[in-house]
Amino acid sequence: MPDDQLTLRERAALLALMAEARELTNAELRAVAGFPLDGRPRRRLNERKLVVSRRTGRSFTHELTDDGWAWCRAELGARRPERAGYGGGALYALLAGLDRYLSRSGLQLSDAFHPDxxxxxxxxxxxxxxxxxxxxxxxxxxxxxxxxxxxxxxxxxxxxxxxxxxxxxxxxxxxxxxxxxxxxxxxxxxxxxxxxxxx
Structure with missing residues (x-):
């Protein structure tokens, strides 16, 4: 399945996990991004090996894999998805700016997002x-x-x-x-x- 078939919610989940640079519970992801990663989006990201999820009690925790980090780095230079809306358009403008900054400075994505x-x-x-x-x-x-x-x-x-x-x-x-x-x-x-x- 090509990357352009990821839904906006799946892309948003990957980018939120990138920004936090740590394992997040669904409750933490909801607090950070406004939604949990569950159901079909979770299964799709797990199947693509972009996110590893594990059950903790009745919920899940999620963390980017190395492939997930690589997807996020590539997404910094990607075109804004169709029907991204105002918020999505602003997000992709911010990602493009981060891409330019990392390219000019010679820094890596991990330099921008330090785990807490x-x-x-x-x-x-x-x-x-x-x-x-x-x-x-x-x-x-x-x-x-x-x-x-x-x-x-x-x-x-x-x-x-x-x-x-x-x-x-x-x-x-x-x-x-x-x-x-x-x-x-x-x-x-x-x-x-x-x-x-x-x-």
Whole structure:
């Protein structure tokens, strides 16, 4: 199916996921873009391997794949779709301006849309436990395979200095696996293996 057969809603979903540069729940996508990604549009984008969706409870979370990022980069220079309306016309004018800026500056699309690491860490924590639960840093890292280790480490250290967030060493060091030890974040002179967010 050629790209020009994507519906406006499907295009809008891809561009909203690009702008947020992170995994979004349907509720978050509705808050950002005004609509969820569900039903036929979700299935079509999943089948085209532009978006990966996974069920979380009774809803879905969505994230761009590498092919989805490539589609978005190509779409920056695309013509405005027919029947895009005023909002769509303005959006495609903005995308064309971004395309010109990236081309002139030599920057990549990823330079324009940096993922919010704090949001990603908090979302991963929520997937692994409830507020007040201790979650292994090793499990957290597995939930964030596309976030560089140093970015996660820096964010955990920053969050540990904020109220309601605790990053500590495991009390039973003998129970730690090799994976737990390898995944530990080190700051303040200590290896820390567990994360807890109170609320």
């Amino acid at each position: 690491v704090e949001k990603q860490v908090r979302a991963a924590y929520r997937r692994l436990g409830r507020p007040g639960d201790w979650v292994a840093v090793a499990a957290l890292r597995e939930e964030l395979p596309d976030v560089p280790r140093d970015a996660v480490d820096a964010e955990l250290e920053r969050l540990a200095a904020t109220p309601g967030v605790h990053v500590r060493a495991a009390s039973d060091q003998k129970a730690l696996t090799a994976a737990d030890r390898a995944a530990a974040v080190r700051f303040g002179g200590d290896d820390r293996h567990l994360l807890m967010i109170e609320g």
